[in-house]
Amino acid sequence: MPTAKILAKHVREAAKIWDRDPGFRGFRNGTTYEVRIGRKSYPPKAIASYANELAGNGILSPRDFAGAWEGKWHKQLENAGFRPEKKPDRTASMTSKRAELPMELAGLDEGAEFAEGAQHYAQHITQERNPKVVKLAKAQRWRDKKVFECDVCKFDFAKTYGERGAGYIEAHHTIPVHLMKPDHKTKIADIALVCSNCHRMLHTMRPLVDIPKLIAMRARAAKS
Ligand SMILES: [Zn+2]
Ligand SMILES: [Zn+2]
Structure with missing residues (x-):
């Protein structure tokens, strides 16, 4: 489990990594939360993973982020000045895209x-x-x-x-x-x-x- 504090610079660097390689280590854009870094929004778990590594806490993969720990990663990001937020309800935009989904x-x-x-x-x-x-x-x-x-x-x-x-x-x-x-x-x-x-x-x-x-x-x- 993480020990060293993650700092704003780690978070910003993590965002750059995601920009270069979205989906690294199997992380994906989640459905529930996002974190604003600069002008863009990012998946908090992926950012927390890389920021932890940059802070010297070792490598965290998607499985280290299983449910119960979510609060902990959010707190870390928040302490570094980046607060994860619930994603806005996208039900409306989903509706127009439903036609493009395979039927079932x-x-x-x-x-x-x-x-x-x-x-x-x-x-x-x-x-x-x-x-x-x-x-x-x-x-x-x-x-x-x-x-x-x-x-x-x-x-x-x-x-x-x-x-x-x-x-x-x-x-x-x-x-x-x-x-x-x-x-x-x-x-x-x-x-x-x-x-x-x-x-x-x-x-x-x-x-x-x-x-x-x-x-x-x-x-x-x-x-x-
Ligand atoms: Zn395959
Ligand atoms: Zn399987």
Whole structure:
């Protein structure tokens, strides 16, 4: 857990990193909070992650930001002079974009949380099949990117398989089961979207790896 204080300069530097590489380490723009830095808004968790690293607190990945700790990251940013705010209600702008969503994904309310218990691996899988949170994660991705690319390797089923692959992507729950409380609420931000190969790699290799590590492994393998 973080110890050194994060400062305004760390936060500003973190924002620059995000500008250069949005989505680094698997962080995504969340649905609930944003933090204003300069003229732009940023995802607080991603900024907190990098700011902590710059402050000397080591590397924090999306899974370190599981639910209950949210208040802590917000406080850190606030102490550095940047206060995370609830995102404005975007229901109105969602409506006009619904027409662009694949049919079965439209008409979902975003930002919802789902009470789910998880004690063992089977439950991890079950969570990934929670149709509602998975649909919401996909709907959000489609709205933001208009493409379903693997978070690890960028594989796009639609590109490779055409019509048949359109809309296909698998959901991976990024919070390790052993770090979950029984009443853990799965958020959309906990769901990564991955291709079947990468998903298998995330699940079958021991020790288990997270998405940033798998991305690094692919990069290393590609070079060798
Ligand atoms: Zn992949
Ligand atoms: Zn998975």
